[in-house]
Amino acid sequence: MFDFLQGYDVLGAFWTTVQLTLWSAIGSLLWGTALAAMRVSPVPVMRGFGTWYVNVVRNIPLTVIIIFTSLGLFQTLGVSLGAGTFTVINFRLAVLGLIAYTSAFVCEALRSGINTVPLGQVEAARALGLGFTQVLGLIVLPQAFRSVVGPLANVLIALTKNTTVAAAIGVPEAALLMREMIENEAQLILISAVFAAGFLVLTLPTGLFLGWVSRKAAVRR
Amino acid sequence: MKPRKVPAAATAVLMLALAATACGSGGGSDDGKKVTVGIKFDQPGVGLKTPDGDYEGFDVDVARYVAGQLGYAPSDIVFKEAKSADRETLLQRGDVDFIVASYSINDERRTKVDFAGPYFLAHQDVLVRAGDDSITSPADLNGRKLCSVTGSTSAQNVKNELAPRAQLQEYGGYSECLTGLENGTIDAVTTDDAILAGYAAQDHFKGKFRLGGFELSDELYGIGVKKGDTELRSDIDTALRKMVLDSAWQRAVEANFGPAGYRSEPPPGIGAPAAETPAG
Amino acid sequence: MSSVLYDTPGPRARRRSILYTAGFLLVLAAAAWWVVTGLAEKGQLEWSRWAPFFTDSRVWTTFLLPGLENTLIAAALALVIALPLGAVLGIARMSDHWWVRGAAGTVVEFFRAIPVLILMLFANAAYAAFFDVSPERRPLYAVVTGLVLYNASVLAEVVRAGILALPRGQSDAARAIGMRKGQTMRYVLLPQSVTAMLPAIVSQMVVIVKDTALGGAMLGFSELLASVRPISANYGANTIASFTVVAVIFIVLNFVLTSFAARLEGRLRRGRRSTGAVVAADAVEELATPGEHVGHKPEPPARS
Numbered sequence: 001m002f003d004f005l006q007g008y009d010v011l012g013a014f015w016t017t018v019q020l021t022l023w024s025a026i027g028s029l030l031w032g033t034a035l036a037a038m039r040v041s042p043v044p045v046m047r048g049f050g051t052w053y054v055n056v057v058r059n060i061p062l063t064v065i066i067i068f069t070s071l072g073l074f075q076t077l078g079v080s081l082g083a084g085t086f087t088v089i090n091f092r093l094a095v096l097g098l099i100a101y102t103s104a105f106v107c108e109a110l111r112s113g114i115n116t117v118p119l120g121q122v123e124a125a126r127a128l129g130l131g132f133t134q135v136l137g138l139i140v141l142p143q144a145f146r147s148v149v150g151p152l153a154n155v156l157i158a159l160t161k162n163t164t165v166a167a168a169i170g171v172p173e174a175a176l177l178m179r180e181m182i183e184n185e186a187q188l189i190l191i192s193a194v195f196a197a198g199f200l201v202l203t204l205p206t207g208l209f210l211g212w213v214s215r216k217a218a219v220r221r
Numbered sequence: 222m223k224p225r226k227v228p229a230a231a232t233a234v235l236m237l238a239l240a241a242t243a244c245g246s247g248g249g250s251d252d253g254k255k256v257t258v259g260i261k262f263d264q265p266g267v268g269l270k271t272p273d274g275d276y277e278g279f280d281v282d283v284a285r286y287v288a289g290q291l292g293y294a295p296s297d298i299v300f301k302e303a304k305s306a307d308r309e310t311l312l313q314r315g316d317v318d319f320i321v322a323s324y325s326i327n328d329e330r331r332t333k334v335d336f337a338g339p340y341f342l343a344h345q346d347v348l349v350r351a352g353d354d355s356i357t358s359p360a361d362l363n364g365r366k367l368c369s370v371t372g373s374t375s376a377q378n379v380k381n382e383l384a385p386r387a388q389l390q391e392y393g394g395y396s397e398c399l400t401g402l403e404n405g406t407i408d409a410v411t412t413d414d415a416i417l418a419g420y421a422a423q424d425h426f427k428g429k430f431r432l433g434g435f436e437l438s439d440e441l442y443g444i445g446v447k448k449g450d451t452e453l454r455s456d457i458d459t460a461l462r463k464m465v466l467d468s469a470w471q472r473a474v475e476a477n478f479g480p481a482g483y484r485s486e487p488p489p490g491i492g493a494p495a496a497e498t499p500a501g
Numbered sequence: 502m503s504s505v506l507y508d509t510p511g512p513r514a515r516r517r518s519i520l521y522t523a524g525f526l527l528v529l530a531a532a533a534w535w536v537v538t539g540l541a542e543k544g545q546l547e548w549s550r551w552a553p554f555f556t557d558s559r560v561w562t563t564f565l566l567p568g569l570e571n572t573l574i575a576a577a578l579a580l581v582i583a584l585p586l587g588a589v590l591g592i593a594r595m596s597d598h599w600w601v602r603g604a605a606g607t608v609v610e611f612f613r614a615i616p617v618l619i620l621m622l623f624a625n626a627a628y629a630a631f632f633d634v635s636p637e638r639r640p641l642y643a644v645v646t647g648l649v650l651y652n653a654s655v656l657a658e659v660v661r662a663g664i665l666a667l668p669r670g671q672s673d674a675a676r677a678i679g680m681r682k683g684q685t686m687r688y689v690l691l692p693q694s695v696t697a698m699l700p701a702i703v704s705q706m707v708v709i710v711k712d713t714a715l716g717g718a719m720l721g722f723s724e725l726l727a728s729v730r731p732i733s734a735n736y737g738a739n740t741i742a743s744f745t746v747v748a749v750i751f752i753v754l755n756f757v758l759t760s761f762a763a764r765l766e767g768r769l770r771r772g773r774r775s776t777g778a779v780v781a782a783d784a785v786e787e788l789a790t791p792g793e794h795v796g797h798k799p800e801p802p803a804r805s
Binding site for chain 2: 070071074075076078085086090168169170180183
Binding site: 301403 | 629730741
């Protein structure tokens with residue numbers, strides 16, 4: 001019944017999906033935090049840039065961003081991210097594109113988290129003479145992170161699903177393999193079921209686990 | 222509950238759905254004197270939709286000539302896009318009367334559709350930068366960066382048989398490949414020489430690219446008709462023979478591929494047994 | 502402008518701020534310089550590649566606008582079909598019968614957990630294999646089907662959140678005057694929650710519009726992104742210019758939708774005649790993934 005799996009590396013494709021997700025998650029957490037810091041910073045230019053970035057990136061289809069990394073960054077500007085072969089270059093470009101896109105959502109989640117930190121905390125910190133970087137780094141962000149585990153988990157799940165868009169530049173992840181298998185094999189329903197199951201396995205436990213973490217981590221007020 | 226509201230809303234939804242999808246259901250051969258021809262819309266020199274909504278290219282010239290011989294005025298020809306993967310379905314369903322779309326004759330396709338012609342002999346080839354002298358034979362492609370469109374057999378051919386160590390990038394269209402070729406991140410674009418020549422002949426690219434001339438395969442282009450429609454098939458064969466005889470064929474080749482400096486093959490034997498024997 | 506996060510700048514902080522501004526602008530300028538010279542060096546900024554979009558209206562009438570039209574048709578169809586489906590699913594998830602709740606919940610969680618591209622690929626192949634659909638229209642059907650399956654599930658949660666956002670007094674009052682469950686839903690809860698859901702629905706439209714581009718890249722659907730192909734075939738592979746123009750159109754279109762959603766939300770929050778209940782425009786991001794998100798306490802309003 002599962003003969004159609006012969007000759008296809010389904011696990012390998014899902015492993016690529018997982019790798020895309022993990023690297024992009026780390027990258028977008030860093031860049032998203034930086035963007036959130038810019039959006040609340042005292043320097044107007046940085047605030048302006050942060051707002052502009054989020055508004056532009058959230059309104060472009062991810063597909064366009066991913067294709068642009070390949071066509072614009074690599075083919076035209078020659079950015080190969082230190083890789084020599086197309087396989088590695090495409091993977092890294094896809095990660096870059098996913099980071100650029102996802103960090104806008106990380107930034108917005110963090111900003112709403114910053115808003116949940118009570119005014120008194122910030123005022124007390126300023127009364128102690130802490131500067132902006134200290135207020136943000138020592139007082140606000142640690143509390144903000146704890147209150148946005150839930151929203152960040154949603155961003156992570158959305159990211160997992162979004163890695164399929166990397167198929168547009170030929171990264172051999174799950175969606176690309178599914179398309180290839182559908183073209184060559186007859187068992188459409190079974191093939192689709194296998195890939196649907198794969199994504200259920202990736203997204204549902206993540207949601208449940210991080211939901212539990214978010215309840216544990218939440219700051220009681 | 223107010224029962225009036227639901228039907229009204231449902232009707233509105235249905236109307237929207239119908240209005241959105243009802244357009245563009247062009248007719249087949251049976252609605253009067255129109256003829257529907259499937260061509261490519263995005264291949265310069267072969268089949269291209271131009272900004273003024275017209276069509277041009279070698280396949281289009283062939284289609285117009287054949288339709289003319291079949292008794293249709295130019296205004297009666299309806300061109301419809303025939304993407305590579307859709308060609309058999311379009312013919313089987315009768316969405317188009319015939320297809321002239323760089324359609325190589327092969328055994329697998331012959332089980333689903335019939336072919337008139339062949340009307341053109343193309344070869345798989347590579348397009349490289351004009352100044353790049355390092356690629357003179359297929360073996361030189363080893364270790365180089367190749368580009369083709371997603372799922373095309375040409376690229377796999379090269380990779381599997383001719384230059385196993387070549388790297389392959391696949392994109393949705395050839396324009397993306399040409400961007401890389403022009404900028405030096407891709408060394409060669411591979412597909413049928415006719416398609417490559419069509420791109421190279423564009424004003425913007427004159428003198429920038431050259432064809433490798435490797436003749437990596439023989440692709441006989443045929444005109445696809447519905448399986449079993451022998452009458453239409455033989456009518457098209459007659460029209461094609463006439464096109465070659467009165468040199469309209471040669472003019473079309475020169476007009477579309479000439480600027481690329483592409484030496485095309487002489488016209489293949491149309492409807493001759495030679496074209497059919499490879500299939501047995 | 503001051504914020505609670507930092508003191509009103511004194512002379513030293515102002516000097517430092519100026520320094521940071523200068524440094525940041527320098528970095529931005531360097532990045533811009535690198536992009537522009539890089540593009541210019543590869544001839545991508547040549548006027549001939551960009552001119553068609555400014556001097557030749559036919560590029561718009563023949564390629565871009567029909568592509569945009571298809572994008573909007575697919576997005577509108579998806580929303581119009583997904584809304585009633587989502588409403589049914591959302592209400593079913595609040596049913597008193599456990600099996601109705603369970604069935605609706607399973608459907609919603611399943612389709613929210615699967616990438617929309619996987620749904621589209623499946624729909625495309627299914628239409629080709631099991632239905633007699635013309636190849637010309639199949640991509641549209643596949644895109645709309647994928648979008649409907651996914652967005653009906655998201656909208657089901659929007660509907661549920663909308664109903665749960667209403668003050669309890671509404672359903673209590675309905676019960677007090679003797680309305681049955683169905684009547685309460687139809688006459689009291691649904692009509693009010695529709696208003697509350699509007700910002701979230703408009704915001705979901707942005708997601709739908711963005712997702713149609715998947716159909717152009719992976720299924721051969723002739724939408725806005727796919728119009729790059731015929732354009733670049735006609736104008737010497739001006740792919741960079743074409744993709745840029747298409748990206749700008751997407752940004753403008755979605756920015757209009759986003760701003761509209763924000764204004765709608767603002768009006769509803771301030772509104773005197775409504776209950777003030779509202780499902781925020783950015784709640785859809787949360788409602789779009791599997792897991793329980795409905796019924797959280799609303800975020801306090803932005804402070805800055």
